[in-house]
Amino acid sequence: MTERPEHCAARLYVGANYHPHDSDPRQWERDIRMMKEAGFTVARLGHLAWDSFEPTDARFEFAWFDEVMDLMRDAGIGVILDIAVRPAPIWLHRKHPSIGITDPSGNALYPNTRYMVDAGDPEYRAHALRFADALTRRYAGHPALVAFGVDNEPGDGPYSYSETVRRRFVSWLRERHATIESLNRAWASQRWSRRIGDFDEVGLPVSGTVQGAPERVLDFRRFVSGEITEFLLSVIGRVEANAPGVFVTGNSWYYTEADRGRYFDYAEIAYSGRMSRDGMGFYPGLSLTDDTGLSEALMGIARIRFESDTPFWCTEFTTMTAVPGSVRRSAYASLLMGNQMVCGWTWQTMHGGEEQYLQGMVDWDGEPNRKYDEYRQIAAEFARIQHCGFPYRSRAEIALAFSFPSQLASASLPEKHDVQLQTCFDAVLERNLDQRVVDVSRSALPYRILVLPGVALLDEDTAERVRRFVADGGTVVMTSYSALVTEDGQVFTTIRPGLLADVFGVRLGAYQEPRLLHELTAGEPQGDELDIVYGDRRLRVEAPRIDEIHPGTARVTARSTGLDRDYPVVTVNDYGKGRAVYVGTPARRPLIDLVLDTETELREIRPDLPVPRGVLARALDATHLLYVNLDGESKPISTPGPTRSVLHERTHAESGFTLAPFDADVVEVLQHADGVGTPASTP
Secondary structure, three states: OOOOHHHHOOOOEEEEEOOHHHOOHHHHHHHHHHHHHOOOOEEEEOOOOHHHHOOEOOEOOOHHHHHHHHHHHHHOOEEEEEEOOOOOOHHHHHHOHHHOEEOOOOOEEOOOOOOOOOOOOHHHHHHHHHHHHHHHHHHOOOOOEEEEEEEEOOOEOOOOOOHHHHHHHHHHHHHHHOOHHHHHHHOOOOHHHOOOOOHHHOOOOEEOOEEOOHHHHHHHHHHHHHHHHHHHHHHHHHHHHHOOOOEEEEEOOOOOOOOOEOOOOOHHHHHHOOOOOOEEEEOOOOOOOOOHHHHHHHHHHHHHHOOOOOOEEEEEEOOOOOOOOHHHHHHHHHHOOOEEEEEEOOOEOOOOOOOOOOOOOEOOOOOEOHHHHHHHHHHHHHHHHOOOOOOOOOOOOEEEEOOHHHHHHHHHOOOOHHHHHHHHHHHHHHOOOOEEEEOOOOOOOOOOEEEEOOOOEOOHHHHHHHHHHHHOOOEEEEEOOOOOEOOOOOEOOOOEOOOOHHHHOEEEEEEEOHHHHHHHOOOOOOOOEEEEEEOOEEEEEEOOOEEEEEEOOOEEEEEEEOOOOOEEEEEEEEEOOEEEEEEOOOOOHHHHHHHHHHHHHHHOOOOOOOOOOOEEEEEOOOOEEEEEEOOOOOEEEEOOOOEEEOOOOEEEOOOEEEEOOOOEEEEEEOOOOOOOOOOOOOO
């Protein structure tokens, strides 16, 4: 890899997504000069632009882009060059129609929008890898290059239900299930006279608007996920072969909803270590007063990063009509998750196509607007603080489990797995505690508390890992809709929670619905409401279902009252050296808050820094502290002695200062006191 000290030295990057193929070459110099004047250190180029590099089959045109790369080099701006393997060019669709999308009714669809390609098609893969090979060879040694980006939003785009897909699916099923008898058992094919006589009788699990049995959908989604993962790893392999040592990153958004895209299992890539800088588009919403989008975006980092310790890159970052100051606040909040890059989407407000009304940092006529000024401010501030222990390294003692097959299995439940995950994530985030999203089947689980929020599908290996974790002294917290179905997606016929009933010391019976049980009572609560007594605390939550918990060795620590009878809601069981806590409702903040209060206190897990509610804070290293005020009111901040604001360049003589509304600060402790936090290493 060519040495690029000006890029290697930067610990925090600020920049923009730039589309030179959309603009007149005469504008390039002006745009790049404006980026340099704003203090930008990075630009992301090339995404969604395959046919700009290969306008016809095997005819590559790079000269125009050489000029852009050279201009970036001269400006001292590093380039993330996306390998735009999707969408495929129209000429490729015409040459190989099999790469296109066929809908569930068998209609071949014209590629009217992006991502309308079958990523498992052999012809598509051959051409995509040829393009990746040519691009990486051309620019591997360019001094402006910081990283290659792999695809863009790989979880987006429709499924294809073509005959070629069906044949590949059948081959996958033969390998997974080996015999037709095994397949019929896994698919419960005796139900509704759907027994398969031989593999040639296998069809795709969706016909028109009719979706088949969950077991069949689960296998199909696993098959598609495996093809996407295999393809992305092969693209990474081209970078590794042609550009050894160059970073690999991307906008790895994999979790679009089923009706919008190909939600796939990214964990294999995340745990492979081959994505040297995990990345995503960070879109926290446009508001300063509504933090819902911000917390979802922060969890987005966690669910793409999993347990990686490398810095994270937000290769896209919001612009649009975001309230003034909201982009800056979100940028500082992202730093607490290990982010190292704020790369605005987008530089130029688009002139055409589906995003022509999506507003960037410069207007349609090329004049800068207030978002440009806000990103300029972020760039100046990040340059000032980047030596203060960034990128932040997590010291998590709490893990939240995420499971791709559980997300699929929860589709038939009142609440999906990742909704419960978000609720638990928010509870830990607001306590200013580090956390990791983990795939239990791949994790060594070096944590003290493990939360299983609606992990519906439980296989034997994952169950055994949870069992060992608790037996060795860990605390596990599991919520309703967990350990419900087997690896094949069929409800356990044994005692629930499946494979872990002895660990939790309970037997789960049928679900109960509060709104129906309220027919037997009068007055409050009503509908889905539950009144819960937890020790000396009383709280009210809403849940469409609760578990009927029959305690065995477990102790009941919370009950729901006011129904036809009292129902246990939270139980605790001692197992080995550890504790297993079962919550008989889906994750609800008031209840999860009380459970976490109890378990973190027992484990003596406390935040680095005491701060008022509404402030996020971390000790970056032995002397530097980061504070982010999410609220619209000033907050008093106590510090362990006098501090100097690195960001605002002023000294706080006393042991504290006031943090302005929606503001952030990075302070240096002038006289270090014990208890600030464990020093964090920096790259």
